[in-house]
Amino acid sequence: MVGYVELIEAAVKREMDILGDEVSVGHANNVKGLKVSEKGDVKSFNGDLKKLFERVVEQYKSKTGPVAVALISKKIKDDFGDELENIDLPEDVKKHI
Numbered sequence: 001m002v003g004y005v006e007l008i009e010a011a012v013k014r015e016m017d018i019l020g021d022e023v024s025v026g027h028a029n030n031v032k033g034l035k036v037s038e039k040g041d042v043k044s045f046n047g048d049l050k051k052l053f054e055r056v057v058e059q060y061k062s063k064t065g066p067v068a069v070a071l072i073s074k075k076i077k078d079d080f081g082d083e084l085e086n087i088d089l090p091e092d093v094k095k096h097i
Helices: 004-019 021-029 049-064 066-086
Strands: 034-036 042-045
Touching (some): 004 021, 004 034, 004 066, 021 049
16 A cells, blocks of 8 residues: 655655756755655655655755656656555645646
8 A cells, every 4th residue: 555655755766867866865855854765765754744745746846846746746646556546645746647
């Protein structure tokens, strides 16, 4: 079953393909309450995972624009498909799925 940890990791790894590992991980680690490994895996978190996922998406959007949201949305749709039906996704992400 997919959860917000998997969504955060998918978002970080998608952006790693575009921005490079160090930059993508750096942006994710700028989200308060989240620590991501150099491979894009969630190491630790503090707080609501849904909000952390929203902040990760917003972080990438603020750095690279709305295309980041579209690419992250496509990645999670491709990776998780029907499993997303029970996940409350941010509106920015929902409109691309």
